[in-house]
Structures are given as C-alpha cells and as structure tokens.
Amino acid sequence: MSSTPSLEELPPIAQPDDELQYFETHAPPANIAQLSLEVRDFIAHHHAAHRRVVLVSSGGTTVPLENQTVRFIDNFSAGTRGATSAEYFLEAGYAVVFLHRQFSLLPYSRHYSHSTNCFLDYLSEWGRIGEGEDAAEGGDVVVKQKYRQQMLDVLRKYRRAKENKTLLLLPYTTVTSYLFLLREVAMRMQVLGSEGLFYLAAAVSDFFVPPDRMAEHKIQSGDIPGAAGEDNHAAAAVAPGPRGKKLVIDLDPVPKFLNRLVEGWAPNAMIISFKLETDSAILLYKCRQALERYNHQLVIGNLLSTRKFEVVFVDNKKNENWIRVPEAKEGEEQLEIESLIVPEVVRRHNQSIGGASIHRF
Amino acid sequence: MSSTPSLEELPPIAQPDDELQYFETHAPPANIAQLSLEVRDFIAHHHAAHRRVVLVSSGGTTVPLENQTVRFIDNFSAGTRGATSAEYFLEAGYAVVFLHRQFSLLPYSRHYSHSTNCFLDYLSEWGRIGEGEDAAEGGDVVVKQKYRQQMLDVLRKYRRAKENKTLLLLPYTTVTSYLFLLREVAMRMQVLGSEGLFYLAAAVSDFFVPPDRMAEHKIQSGDIPGAAGEDNHAAAAVAPGPRGKKLVIDLDPVPKFLNRLVEGWAPNAMIISFKLETDSAILLYKCRQALERYNHQLVIGNLLSTRKFEVVFVDNKKNENWIRVPEAKEGEEQLEIESLIVPEVVRRHNQSIGGASIHRF
Numbered sequence: 044m045s046s047t048p049s050l051e052e053l054p055p056i057a058q059p060d061d062e063l064q065y066f067e068t069h070a071p072p073a074n075i076a077q078l079s080l081e082v083r084d085f086i087a088h089h090h091a092a093h094r095r096v097v098l099v100s101s102g103g104t105t106v107p108l109e110n111q112t113v114r115f116i117d118n119f120s121a122g123t124r125g126a127t128s129a130e131y132f133l134e135a136g137y138a139v140v141f142l143h144r145q146f147s148l149l150p151y152s153r154h155y156s157h158s159t160n161c162f163l164d165y166l167s168e169w170g171r172i173g174e175g176e177d178a179a180e181g182g183d184v185v186v187k188q189k190y191r192q193q194m195l196d197v198l199r200k201y202r203r204a205k206e207n208k209t210l211l212l213l214p215y216t217t218v219t220s221y222l223f224l225l226r227e228v229a230m231r232m233q234v235l236g237s238e239g240l241f242y243l244a245a246a247v248s249d250f251f252v253p254p255d256r257m258a259e260h261k262i263q264s265g266d267i268p269g270a271a272g273e274d275n276h277a278a279a280a281v282a283p284g285p286r287g288k289k290l291v292i293d294l295d296p297v298p299k300f301l302n303r304l305v306e307g308w309a310p311n312a313m314i315i316s317f318k319l320e321t322d323s324a325i326l327l328y329k330c331r332q333a334l335e336r337y338n339h340q341l342v343i344g345n346l347l348s349t350r351k352f353e354v355v356f357v358d359n360k361k362n363e364n365w366i367r368v369p370e371a372k373e374g375e376e377q378l379e380i381e382s383l384i385v386p387e388v389v390r391r392h393n394q395s396i397g398g399a400s401i402h403r404f
Numbered sequence: 405m406s407s408t409p410s411l412e413e414l415p416p417i418a419q420p421d422d423e424l425q426y427f428e429t430h431a432p433p434a435n436i437a438q439l440s441l442e443v444r445d446f447i448a449h450h451h452a453a454h455r456r457v458v459l460v461s462s463g464g465t466t467v468p469l470e471n472q473t474v475r476f477i478d479n480f481s482a483g484t485r486g487a488t489s490a491e492y493f494l495e496a497g498y499a500v501v502f503l504h505r506q507f508s509l510l511p512y513s514r515h516y517s518h519s520t521n522c523f524l525d526y527l528s529e530w531g532r533i534g535e536g537e538d539a540a541e542g543g544d545v546v547v548k549q550k551y552r553q554q555m556l557d558v559l560r561k562y563r564r565a566k567e568n569k570t571l572l573l574l575p576y577t578t579v580t581s582y583l584f585l586l587r588e589v590a591m592r593m594q595v596l597g598s599e600g601l602f603y604l605a606a607a608v609s610d611f612f613v614p615p616d617r618m619a620e621h622k623i624q625s626g627d628i629p630g631a632a633g634e635d636n637h638a639a640a641a642v643a644p645g646p647r648g649k650k651l652v653i654d655l656d657p658v659p660k661f662l663n664r665l666v667e668g669w670a671p672n673a674m675i676i677s678f679k680l681e682t683d684s685a686i687l688l689y690k691c692r693q694a695l696e697r698y699n700h701q702l703v704i705g706n707l708l709s710t711r712k713f714e715v716v717f718v719d720n721k722k723n724e725n726w727i728r729v730p731e732a733k734e735g736e737e738q739l740e741i742e743s744l745i746v747p748e749v750v751r752r753h754n755q756s757i758g759g760a761s762i763h764r765f
Contacts, residue, residue, distance in 0.1 A: 061647060105478075111682035111708055113607070116653075117466075117478045121507065146482065152522050161513050162523050163562045166547070166555070184547035184555050186527070194527070194545050201524045246474070249625040250651040260683040261708075264610040264657065265693075267686050284656060286422060290611040292477075292653040295645060296625065321472035322621040325628050332626075347472055347622075 061298035068254050071223045078213060078224065082140065082231045085211045089138040094209075095238045095392070097137045098228050100245035101125020102144025104218035106252060108279040108292065113261040115217075116294070118246035122147030124317070124350070124381065125244040129210070130200065131385035132242070138209045140228055142221070142245070145214040151201040154193070165190040218248045222300055229308035237396050239312035241304065242388065246319065250294035252278040264288050301337045313395050314339040315388060321347045330357035340395065343384065351380055356387065422659035429615050432584045439574060439585065443501065443592045446572045450499040455570070456599045456753070458498045459589050461606035462486020463505025465579035467613060469640040469653065474622040476578075477655070479607035483508030485678070485711070485742065486605040490571070491561070492746035493603070499570040501589055503582070503606070506575040512562040515554075526551040579609045583661055590669035598757050600673035602665065603749065607680065611655035613639040625649050662698045674756050675700040676749060682708045691718035701756065704745065712741055717748065 072078070089096050102125060103118035126148040129139045133150070141150065148156065155162040169183045186194045204210040213228070215221045232239040256278040264281055265288060278295075281288040305314055318333060320326045323346055330342040334357060344355040353367040366384060371377040433439070450457050463486060464479035487509040490500045494511070502511065509517065516523040530544045547555045565571040574589070576582045593600040617639040625642055626649065639656075642649040666675055679694055681687045684707055691703040695718060705716040714728040727745060732738040 108477075109682065113480050113680065113682060113708065114609075115478055115480065116469075117476055119474050119476065149522070152524055155523070156517050161510070162516070163513055163559060166559055168556060168559060182552075182556070184552055184559060186545035191543075191545055195529060195543070198524060198527055198529060198545060248475075261681055263686075267689065287657040289657060290653075290655040292651075292655075294651040294653075296648040296650060319474065320622055321470065321474060325624075328628065347474065 062300060062303050065298050066223070066226070069219045069223075070254075072215070072220045075223055075227060079227045079231065081211065082213070082228050085138070085140065085208070086231050086234065088208065090234055095137045095240065096140065096232060096235055097132050097240040097242055098140045098142060098225075098232065099125050099129045099132065099242045100142045100221070100225065100247075101129070102147030103246045104144065104221045104248050105216055106218055106248050106250065106294065107257070108252060109258045109261055111260055114279070116248065116250070116292075118248055119347075120144070120147070120246040122149075123153070125242075126150050126153045127379055127381040128242060128244060128385055131381050132389075133200070133204055133209055135385060135389050137240070137389075138211075140211045140213060140232075142213045142215065142224055142228065144245070145216050149212065150204070150210060151197050154197050165194065218251055218297065221245065221247060222297075225300070225304065226308055229304055229312075232309060232312060236311040237313065239309060240388075240392050241309060241312055241314045243301075243314070243316045247297075249297055251297050253295050256293075262290070264290070299336070301333075301339070305337050305339045313341075313392050315341045315343060318342050318344045319347060319350065320344070327355065327357065327363065330355065331361075334359050341388075341391065351377075354380065354384060358391075423661060423664050426659050427584070427587070430580045430584075431615075433576065433581045436584055436588060440588045440592065442572065443574070443589050446499070446501065446569070447592050447595065449569065451595055456498050456601065457501065457593060457596055458493050458601040458603055459501045459503060459586075459593065460486050460490045460493065460603045461503045461582070461586065461608075462490070463508030464607045465505065465582045465609050466577055467579055467609050467611065467655065468618070469613060470619045470622055472621055475640070477609065477611070477653075479609055480708075481505070481508070481607040483510075484514070486603075487511050487514045488740055488742040489603060489605060489746055492742050493750075494561070494565055494570055496746060496750050498601070498750075499572075501572045501574060501593075503574045503576065503585055503589065505606070506577050510573065511565070511571060512558050515558050526555065579612055579658065582606065582608060583658075586661070586665065587669055590665055590673075593670060593673060597672040598674065600670060601749075601753050602670060602673055602675040604662075604675070604677045608658075610658055612658050614656050617654075623651070625651070660697070662694075662700070666698050666700045674702075674753050676702045676704060679703050679705045680708060680711065681705070688716065688718065688724065691716065692722075695720050702749075702752065712738075715741065715745060719752075 086096055101120070102122040103120040106116040108114045108116070122143060125141070125143060129141050129150040132139050143149065155165070165186055166184050167187045169185055213224055215224055229241070256276060258277045258279060262279055262281060279290065279292040282291050301316060316333060316337070316339060318326065318330050320329055326344045326346060330344040333342050338359070340359055342357045344357055345353070351368070353365055356362070356364045356366065366380065366387060368378050368380045368383065447457055462481070463483040464481040467477040469475045469477070483504060486502070486504060490502050490511040493500050504510065516526070526547055527545050528548045530546055574585055576585055590602070617637060619638045619640060623640055623642060640651065640653040643652050662677060677694060677698070677700060679687065679691050681690055687705045687707060691705040694703050699720070701720055703718045705718055706714070712729070714726055717723070717725045717727065727741065727748060729739050729741045729744065
C-alpha cells in the first residue's frame with residue numbers, strides 16, 4: 044500500500060470554470076462536514092485493515108423546481124441495481140460506501156421493503172389460533188416458518204455488515220447533494236489509491252435549475268390577487284397557453300463531473316460508470332462516447348427494458364462483453380444479474396491493481 | 405340506504421371537451437378492467453355490510469417526459485398523510501380504498517418501511533449469543549422484546565384489516581393512471597350515495613405532457629451521429645444554450661377533474677380535497693378559491709413546513725378551523741395529527757349524512 048499517494052502528496056485540483064461555479068453557487072448539504080468525518084473514519088478503518096473500499100451510488104437524483112420544493116424532476120431508478128450490487132460487494136470482501144437516494148432500496152432490507160413483499164405478511168403472533176404451522180404458545184412475534192430460512196440468511200448478512208462496520212449509508216435527495224457528497228467521498232478515498240473503486244449506478248440528472256433562477260415558493264398555476272407577478276426569470280414558470288396556463292421549464296446542463304472525478308478527485312481509482320438507454324441502436328455508441336470523453340476504465344451499458352437480464356461491459360481497450368442471466372429452470376428463481384456483474388468487476392479491479400488477492404474478514 | 409341512487413339511475417355524464425379529450429387521448433392503465441372489478445366487489449361487500457367506504461388518495465403523481473420513461477416530473481409526497489389517515493379511517497370503522505403512488509408509504513408497514521426504522525434492526529435470531537434479553541434457544545427469527553408491543557399492535561391491526569378485507573390497495577404511478585383510477589373508483593362508489601367519502605390527499609400534478617408531444621426514447625443531451633434530429637415538436641427537448649445543450653420542457657394544464665368528480669362522478673358523496681402551499685400568505689385564499697371553483701364540501705389546507713403540526717379546515721359555509729397538535733410532554737411521543745384530522749372528518753361526514761352512527765365490525 045506504500046505506493047498509494049496520501050492526500051497531502053496530491054497536486055491541488057484545477058477546477059474548470061463550470062464545475063467550480065457549480066459548487067460555489069450551490070449550498071452543500073447541511074450535514075456535509077459531519078458526513079465527511081464519518082467517511083474519513085470509515086475509510087481509515089478499512090484502509091488499516093487492508094480491506095478494499097467501493098463507492099456504490101444508487102437511485103435517481105432530484106432537480107427541485109422551487110426552493111421550498113413541491114415539484115421536482117427525477118430520474119427513474121428504484122435503486123435495485125445499486126442495493127443488490129452492494130450486497131455482492133460486501134460478500135466479495137469490500138467495504139461499501141452506499142451513496143443512495145433517500146428512501147430508495149437499501150442492501151438487505153430491499154428483500155422486504157416494498158409492497159410486493161410486505162414484511163408484515165412474514166410475521167406471526169405466537170399463541171394465535173388458526174395459524175397452522177405457525178401456531179405456538181407465548182406472546183412473541185416471530186417470522187413464519189416458511190420464510191424463516193431466507194429471513195435468517197438476510198438477517199445474518201445484515202448483522203455481519205453492521206458488526207464489521209463494512210456498510211456506510213450516505214443518503215442524498217437532490218442532484219446537488221449527490222455531487223457534493225460524491226466529491227467529498229472521492230477526496231477521502233484518495234488514500235486508497237488503486238484499491239479504491241467507484242461503481243456509479245445512480246441515475247444522475249444531466250440538467251439542473253441554476254439557483255439564481257430558482258423560484259422560492261410553489262409555482263402557482265393561476266393568478267393570486269395582490270401577489271407579486273410571475274417571475275419570468277425563473278427556470279420554471281407559468282405562461283399563457285392555448286388551454287390555459289401552461290408550465291415552461293428551462294434547465295441548464297450539469298457540468299461533466301465524471302471528468303473531474305477521473306482526473307482530479309480520484310486519479311488512481313478504478314471508475315465504472317453506467318449508461319442506461321431506451322434505444323438499443325445507440326447503446327454501444329453512448330458507452331464508447333462516455334469512455335472517450337472521460338477516460339475512465341469501464342462503462343456498463345443497459346437498456347431500460349432488459350436491464351435485469353443483460354448488460355454490456357465496454358472497456359477502455361475497446362472490448363465489449365455481454366453478461367446475460369441464464370434462463371431459470373422450472374421452479375427455480377431467476378439469478379440476480381448483479382451476482383454476475385460484481386464478480387466480473389472484482390476480477391477486473393484485481394487485474395488493474397496487479398493481481399492482488401482480496402482481503403476477507 | 406334506500407335513498408342512495410344506484411348506478412343505473414344516474415344521468416349520463418356530460419364531459420367538457422378537455423376532460424373528454426384527456427381520457428380519449430391517453431391510454432388507461434393496462435389492468436384497469438380487472439382493478440375495476442375488484443373495486444366493484446369491495447364496494448358491494450361493504451355496502452351490503454352497511455359499512456362506509458372512503459377513497460384515500462396518497463402520494464405524488466409522475467408526469468413522464470418520455471414514453472419509455474427515464475425522466476419525469478414529480479410532486480413531493482412520501483405518502484405519510486394518506487397512509488396514516490387510512491389507518492385512522494379503518495379504526496373509525498370505514499373500509500378504505502387506498503389509491504396510492506406505487507412504493508409510497510402504506511398503512512401499517514409505514515411504521516417500519518423506511519431506513520430510519522429498518523425492520524431488520526427489530527429482529528433477533530434466537531439462540532444467538534450476546535443478545536442479552538433477546539437470547540434464547542432455537543433457530544427462530546423473533547422481534548426483539550423492546551419492540552414487541554408496538555409491533556404486535558401494528559401487526560394485529562394489519563391482520564384485522566386483511567381478515568375483514570377492509571383495505572383495498574390500488575397503486576398508480578403516473579398522473580394519467582391516477583385520473584383513470586379515480587374516475588373508475590368514483591363511478592363504482594356512486595351506489596354508496598352520501599355514505600361515500602373522498603379524502604384526496606395525493607399530490608396531483610397540475611400539468612402534463614400531451615401524448616402527441618411525448619418523446620418515445622430517452623431525451624439525448626448530445627448529438628447522436630446517424631440518429632434522427634431533435635424533435636422540436638416534443639414537450640421536452642434539448643436546445644442550444646449558453647453553457648451547452650439545455651433542456652426545455654413545455655407542459656399543458658391538466659383539466660380540472662375535481663369539478664368532474666363533484667358534479668358527475670360522485671354527485672352525492674362528501675368530497676375533501678387538500679391544498680398544500682409553501683407561502684402562508686396565500687394558503688387561505690387558495691383553499692377558498694378551490695371551494696368556489698369546485699363546489700365541494702371541505703378543503704384541508706396545510707403548509708409544507710408545518711404540515712405535521714397544523715392544518716386548516718375550510719368548508720363551504722366559510723368556516724375556517726385550525727387543528728393543531730398539542731406539544732408533546734417530555735418523554736412522550738408527538739401525536740400524529742391525522743389522529744385529530746380523521747375523527748373531525750368523520751364527525752362532519754356523519755353530519756352531512758344526517759347523524760347516522762357509523763357501523764363498526
């Protein structure tokens with residue numbers, strides 16, 4: 044590990060104007076100083092234990108249209124890719140900084156948190172009459188026998204991650220909070236050098252509302268007598284339309300921070316970005332374009348409609364490798380594609396470090 | 405109940421052009437026919453049992469910017485108001501049609517479903533060493549002693565709602581699905597006459613993208629060689645800007661369906677709408693305006709910043725009554741404001757029906 048540079052040895056970062064301005068004109072998350080210390084301690088702990096650290100970003104980002112936010116623009120993502128991948132990284136011996144959209148899916152609890160698998164349906168009250176195999180004496184609340192083994196597996200893994208402090212949860216909501224936190228974690232991860240890994244599965248907005256064009260209050264769809272007139276300067280405003288007042292929104296492009304991450308914030312880490320498209324005709328082009336533009340190591344491409352069954356690894360040596368989930372046999376559950384993606388990512392990370400074996404706890 | 409009209413006796417609904425066109429130009433949710441039958445059976449069952457039925461709408465609505473949706477506009481709402489209120493309506497003896505944003509908070513599971521109260525932290529493995537009071541023999545998964553009583557309370561209420569079939573969950577995602585389902589449920593609820601109640605807590609978008617101006621694929625922030633040019637006709641499109649390509653979105657106003665609900669779909673029911681504002685100076689004005697515009701019975705107004713502590717009931721007799729949560733005593737939990745809102749709503753519903761007492765199971 045002696046070849047990895049410390050924070051002190053790194054040259055100061057030259058920020059292109061747009062990015063510098065973005066951070067200067069936006070307020071950071073209120074608790075960023077405290078979160079930064081937590082990240083520092085987390086990384087120092089695992090660095091000392093020779094454990095690799097991966098930042099997994101997960102979920103969509105919001106672009107608020109008002110300071111007191113009622114309406115916002117969002118990017119589709121429940122957080123399945125990120126939350127599932129985080130579990131497989133933990134199993135592979137990595138410590139995980141999980142930078143996720145607040146209330147999106149989390150590792151482990153994702154198995155039960157949504158309405159399709161409501162955990163209340165898995166619980167039984169002991170001593171209750173008419174529960175068949177679940178009936179017993181006492182007044183405890185227990186997990187039903189048929190769900191017990193799966194719940195035990197999940198619970199044990201969750202416990203192990205908590206006990207070993209290998210999972211750090213960092214929530215964000217807006218694209219701005221996401222970018223501030225990404226920068227903060229990346230700077231803290233510099234001490235890890237090539238053992239640091241970025242797995243950027245979050246669906247990050249390409250557009251934002253500049254603070255000087257942000258409405259303060261909920262945008263009104265009608266006139267309010269005595270209120271100030273419409274602010275035509277605002278990025279989102281109502282205007283007359285053929286069917287009544289219409290809403291017009293005008294967003295600026297988010298500066299290309301991936302460039303900054305690769306060159307400035309995490310120059311020695313392995314960086315993996317994701318590309319989600321809906322049109323199969325442009326997927327590979329978009330993956331290659333991202334690699335050319337940002338000079339990082341790997342883009343994982345996927346289509347909205349097939350993302351749970353196939354992805355393509357496009358690397359900076361112009362290789363294109365598809366990973367596909369084998370069809371499930373009758374009565375068997377479909378494999379999670381992340382159980383194939385993550386080991387392949389780990390293999391490539393090993394290779395990029397130089398074949399070092401991963402430390403397991 | 406003989407005074408309530410049946411579906412057959414109601415006059416055909418005259419749809420103003422905009423609303424008619426909205427339903428004609430948008431596709432209904434794929435499963436609407438099946439859901440409609442479920443709603444019919446649910447209402448028939450409770451109608452026969454002389455149980456009142458409330459439709460509670462809950463959560464935000466999305467406005468997709470592409471048919472294959474990657475980006476969308478959303479309205480802020482985790483679904484707390486709706487999910488919490490639904491529980492209190494169930495306790496008051498109502499059957500609840502819970503029309504909710506998919507993956508927003510649900511009655512009962514809301515107590516544990518988010519990261520702040522991860523239910524995995526409440527579970528313990530029996531026989532596990534070092535769990536103190538939770539340690540025991542066996543290999544079961546049990547709820548820890550200190551969380552047991554609360555979990556039992558929630559589980560019993562959840563079970564009771566399931567066993568009595570008093571809670572029907574209807575999920576939606578887009579504003580269009582919401583409107584189709586609202587219309588469907590309202591038509592089915594007509595048989596209930598004045599015993600039907602609408603408690604419209606969902607945050608419904610005022611704007612939408614007309615289908616003929618909807619992009620098919622993910623909107624591209626850059627040029628794609630060989631791809632078709634930008635569709636300037638689309639409601640959301642990229643355009644040159646001072647800092648690169650910017651995104652311009654142009655949304656039409658959603659027709660005023662509340663009017664339709666009051667006059668056509670549910671002419672005899674009690675209808676309660678919500679008004680969420682950020683600016684206290686206009687809250688009462690907006691509540692009064694809604695009553696004048698739609699001629700329904702009650703608007704519950706609230707401010708984004710104080711919505712968990714105070715709301716105002718503005719009724720069609722020009723009364724304005726604030727409901728405020730008393731300050732919690734030291735060591736006690738704050739009351740849920742819905743535990744005050746719902747009984748007051750029930751009282752007014754009783755009054756509007758003519759003092760009939762509510763049937764409890």
